[in-house]
Amino acid sequence: MKRILFILSTxxxxxxxxxxxxxxxxxxxxxxxxxxxxxxxANNGPWTDExxxxxxxxxxxxxxxxxxxxxxxxxxxxxxxQKTVLTxxxxxxxxxxxxxxRNAWTYVDSTRVKTxxxxxxAPGWSVNLQMSCRLVxxxxxxxxxxxxxxLPMTVQPLDDAKDAELQMQVMLTKGExxxxxxxxxxxxxxxxxxxxxxxxx
Numbered sequence: 001m002k003r004i005l006f007i008l009s010t011x012x013x014x015x016x017x018x019x020x021x022x023x024x025x026x027x028x029x030x031x032x033x034x035x036x037x038x039x040x041x042a043n044n045g046p047w048t049d050e051x052x053x054x055x056x057x058x059x060x061x062x063x064x065x066x067x068x069x070x071x072x073x074x075x076x077x078x079x080x081x082q083k084t085v086l087t088x089x090x091x092x093x094x095x096x097x098x099x100x101x102r103n104a105w106t107y108v109d110s111t112r113v114k115t116x117x118x119x120x121x122a123p124g125w126s127v128n129l130q131m132s133c134r135l136v137x138x139x140x141x142x143x144x145x146x147x148x149x150x151l152p153m154t155v156q157p158l159d160d161a162k163d164a165e166l167q168m169q170v171m172l173t174k175g176e177x178x179x180x181x182x183x184x185x186x187x188x189x190x191x192x193x194x195x196x197x198x199x200x201x
Contacts, residue, residue: 060085102136
């Protein structure tokens with residue numbers, strides 16, 4: 001129950017911090033058992049060019065990307081300690097397509113999608129913000145002029161944490177979904193990235 005209240009309070013605080021901040025719990029990350037965002041939304045947007053799509057995870061302290069040579073992201077954390085990373089999503093400054101209005105993302109352990117657990121993050125890992133939906137317009141060092149969103153996420157491997165693999169599920173969107181018909185009204189493009197969680201003893 002404490003974990004549930006912590007996650008919900010984090011979402012509420014984000015909404016109250018600023019009128020420019022919008023966050024909601026994507027169903028796949030909270031109560032739903034859908035495999036991905038594509039269970040509800042259409043992959044029909046104009047942002048299919050991977051070269052102009054920004055999906056990055058930065059170490060908050062060094063501002064360096066955690067991307068590996070195979071395109072995955074590696075988060076190495078000493079057991080019991082916390083590590084804060086920045087999730088950066090958007091389009092490059094030379095992109096000539098219409099700018100996405102909002103970006104949504106969630107970090108999902110695929111082995112937990114079909115479970116009744118409120119959190120779909122890796123078991124044994126504490127996380128304060130595993131998902132969000134935010135309006136484009138943040139300014140991030142190293143991405144000057146790009147149309148991006150950015151929010152921090154802090155993770156901590158607890159006593160029972162093990163190395164794990166996550167799916168980072170991302171959607172760039174524009175427009176508003178029709179209630180009861182999520183594939184109507186909003187255009188979007190869906191992306192996935194692999195994220196490796198590693199416990200350092």
